[in-house]
Amino acid sequence: MEHAFELDVRYYETDGQGVVHHSNYFRYFELARVEMLKTMGHDYQDLERDGAFLVVHSISAKYHRPARFGDRLRIETKVTKATMARIEHAYRVIVNEKLIAEGASTIACVDREGNIRRMPESIIKD
Numbered sequence: 084m085e086h087a088f089e090l091d092v093r094y095y096e097t098d099g100q101g102v103v104h105h106s107n108y109f110r111y112f113e114l115a116r117v118e119m120l121k122t123m124g125h126d127y128q129d130l131e132r133d134g135a136f137l138v139v140h141s142i143s144a145k146y147h148r149p150a151r152f153g154d155r156l157r158i159e160t161k162v163t164k165a166t167m168a169r170i171e172h173a174y175r176v177i178v179n180e181k182l183i184a185e186g187a188s189t190i191a192c193v194d195r196e197g198n199i200r201r202m203p204e205s206i207i208k209d
């Protein structure tokens with residue numbers, strides 16, 4: 084599964100040099116995952132209400148060039164692997180057809196107590 088959405092860089096996401104601070108890319112990746120879930124017809128709040136919490140197991144980013152205030156980011160997300168308890172994603176952040184950053188994450192499904200649990204059937208079959 085693949086998904087893409089666009090987002091404008093906000094001023095508060097930049098540092099003193101006017102460049103997007105590196106920590107914001109992890110926020111962009113999270114936004115991308117939530118948007119992908121919405122596109123699939125899932126509401127994250129409903130998953131949590133049903134006792135399924137999707138938590139970050141691991142995450143990484145590689146930066147190629149700076150993004151700046153006012154840039155329009157295209158964030159592409161791809162599911163690279165899915166098991167009964169984990170989903171791996173790959174991300175690409177693009178501005179004007181130029182690769183700005185790329186990343187990867189592994190998301191685990193846990194219950195209210197933090198124990199690993201199976202992904203909800205509705206997510207697995209998508």
